[in-house]
Amino acid sequence: MRPCYPRPRNAEATRADILLTARKRFARDGYDEVGLRDIAREVGVDAALISRYFGSKEDLFLQVMQSCDNGEGFMLGDRATWGRRIAEQVMTKPKPESKMDSLPIMLRSLGSAKAMEIIGRSSDERFFRPLIEWMGGKDAEVRARLAASVVMGVAMGKEITGGLPLDDDAKARFTTRFARLLQSLLDDEDC
Numbered sequence: 001m002r003p004c005y006p007r008p009r010n011a012e013a014t015r016a017d018i019l020l021t022a023r024k025r026f027a028r029d030g031y032d033e034v035g036l037r038d039i040a041r042e043v044g045v046d047a048a049l050i051s052r053y054f055g056s057k058e059d060l061f062l063q064v065m066q067s068c069d070n071g072e073g074f075m076l077g078d079r080a081t082w083g084r085r086i087a088e089q090v091m092t093k094p095k096p097e098s099k100m101d102s103l104p105i106m107l108r109s110l111g112s113a114k115a116m117e118i119i120g121r122s123s124d125e126r127f128f129r130p131l132i133e134w135m136g137g138k139d140a141e142v143r144a145r146l147a148a149s150v151v152m153g154v155a156m157g158k159e160i161t162g163g164l165p166l167d168d169d170a171k172a173r174f175t176t177r178f179a180r181l182l183q184s185l186l187d188d189e190d191c
Contacts, residue, residue, distance in 0.1 A: 015053050017043050023064045023105070030108030031115035032060060033060060058118060065122040068102035074127075074151075075134045083183025090154050091164075091175045102151075103159060138189035147185040 021043050025034045036057055040047040054060040077085055109115035131144040158164055166174060 012043060012050070012075060013051075014043070018045070018050055018053060018060075019063060019067055022060055023067060024111065026061065027104040028108070030105075030110075031112040031172050032109070036060070056115060061115060062118050062122060064105070065102065066126065068105070078157070079186065083181070084179040086151060086182050087175050087179035090151060091171065091178070099138060103155065108156075135186060143185045143189070147182055148176075150181060150185075167179055 012166055018039060022034070022039050025039055025042070034057075036047045036050045039060075040050055050060065054063055073089070074086065109119065128141075128144060128148065131148065132140045135144050135147075137143075164171060164174065
């Protein structure tokens with residue numbers, strides 16, 4: 001917790017501080033265990049200010065989810081190398097801490113119907129609908145949701161185990177198979 005001292009008047013910086021603190025608190029404690037007063041106390045502001053900037057706790061939670069990575073990099077680059085690129089990103093490239101907050105937020109908020117409704121709506125609008133459109137073709141929604149589920153499953157497995165407990169050779173084979181699976185979901189409309 002921060003020491004209590006008067007904050008300088010800077011609405012943009014205060015708003016950003018509230019959002020960052022809320023993201024960290026939701027990632028650590030989950031939706032149901034965090035209140036606006038908790039966040040306000042940690043930031044050093046009145047809870048009414050959070051309400052003024054963000055509205056309700058639900059609105060703040062939605063803003064937090066929207067501030068996390070929405071997977072826009074998921075659809076960038078050459079379609080012919082998409083599977084390899086995504087597999088390598090998941091397996092080898094650490095994401096900045098703020099980009100990984102959405103996974104612990106979701107996991108720690110699973111018991112909250114309200115949080116799951118917000119996460120589902122945000123995920124559909126910001127990730128699934130654009131991915132489905134980008135993939136296109138026959139059964140695009142099924143293929144997109146399956147690809148996302150596979151990627152989330154591998155990412156979650158890495159998160160839970162502290163990285164996949166495989167030697168370098170096995171990780172390379174895993175990545176190759178992972179890449180082929182993802183590419184087949186993009187290329188093969190009948191898979």
